Amino acid sequence: MHCQKLASLAFLLGFVSCQALSAQTKTVAERLGYQPDTKLLIIHADDLAIAHSEDSASFEALDKNYVTSASIIVPGPWLTEVADYAKAHPDADLGLHLALTSEWKTFRWGSVESKDKVPSLLDPAGTLWPLTEMVAKNAKPQEVEREYRAQIERAMALGIHPTHLDTHMGSALSTPEILAVYVKIAHEFHLPILAPKIPGDPLKLSALLSDKDVMVDSVVIANPTIQPDKWKEFYLDAIKNMKPGLTEIIVHLGHDDAELQAVMVDHPDYGSAWRQRDFDVVSSPEIKKALQDNHIVLVKWKDLRKIIQ
């Protein structure tokens, strides 16, 4: 997820890193056919379909295996570009980045569902709320369900076969009622979701999941406290410190070009330079070497989809 919300959650928790909440007797690694203490990693690019710059960087990262998976903002204006890519690359691991927010200043998107069916999801300009907090305050769960369903159905109608669902800016986790919708929809479509393990399980997420569902033990996302010159070090440390279990490193990829600079104007956090740095890091030989040196097994969401069926 992109990710102020999850990042701030992660930040508050000193990092989302938590183990052993699973009700499963077998670890995810075992269920996937690996040794129980294998370090499994999904490297995931968020926010496809928001901009051509984002798409082209993410497609390159998928093609060159810099990332294993990615997810799509269905209301994003570049959805058809991603649908074309998905059809041309049927093995690409693409999920849906279910979105209830539209956070940029001069580049906004609305709902996929008819506006008059989801009025509680829209700000006065008719676009999705800019902040997760506004979603939590205003969004009616039945309208969230309609919108989630519309996003999934639109993606499928365009020939995208999603491998998983996750949540843009963490809005699916913003209230217990929306969280329940998120899990319900995932179960209905037989798709895995990004369900982060959080110490103490304050969201009571595990209670909503079935024994077959998979939780992610640790989520790694860059945050605004990291200095640009420490960017690679942050990810290298995360790989070095990975524990057995399932980790997801979430990145936001783009080129620091005129388009993305304009999309993300006045928003250095998760902005275009940030996304260029993420791209530069995931494509670097040091990351590839660190993954090998630390015996990391890269997995995709489609691998998880198989074991939850």
Added chain:
Amino acid sequence: MHCQKLASLAFLLGFVSCQALSAQTKTVAERLGYQPDTKLLIIHADDLAIAHSEDSASFEALDKNYVTSASIIVPGPWLTEVADYAKAHPDADLGLHLALTSEWKTFRWGSVESKDKVPSLLDPAGTLWPLTEMVAKNAKPQEVEREYRAQIERAMALGIHPTHLDTHMGSALSTPEILAVYVKIAHEFHLPILAPKIPGDPLKLSALLSDKDVMVDSVVIANPTIQPDKWKEFYLDAIKNMKPGLTEIIVHLGHDDAELQAVMVDHPDYGSAWRQRDFDVVSSPEIKKALQDNHIVLVKWKDLRKIIQ
């Protein structure tokens, strides 16, 4: 208008250039306080809000008076960027490029009105029809009226005070019923519209207009038969051959960059290189000199708005 439709109409007619259909006893020039045989010219940039590349080129052209006027595609994803510009530049002459089509391959927009209120305007993917012919075949006039009204109201809600209305890809001219809606809405909002004079008045447009309305005597738009190396010559000839009356030169401005290339992929007509050529021509000193040498009086749509009130 961008403009395959009007361009093809212009092309069929050997050029949209036609005089003396006006029911007015005074010429537009006289009504504006000029000599009756003045050559009046609007240089107009279409398609604002579709892409940052389009916006930035058009804003520069407006700021430097390369164009006198421009119009906005309200369902375009970059609407807020244009709204910000409009608020910062209250003298900029900005109209609404009423859109019933979404013509690009991998970059599509939908209706501004709720989808379930305008189903006849939407293709199976839920976006506006790609071609004007599909609008003519499918669009119900009452739904066109709803969508036009929604586009105008959304622009106004964002702080845009439109100076005129025109029509993306000429879809407002595609059936007599839609044309009647276009004129009705313009009258209701007291805005001038691009109403081209066409020999024989096959659209029976003049019958819909009041004595106060203004028709454009001649519309000049580049078309695909013009070779790139003859681009400037085409516009210079158009200026040299201008007759007394009101002419509008319609251009499509953009930078031939990664974003616009992706928006207009597989579509060289009106594509990114085309828009760069248009920008290069309107910003050239030869155009400025030709306007002076031929005693052209540049006018804006807001000048026309005054005389139709």
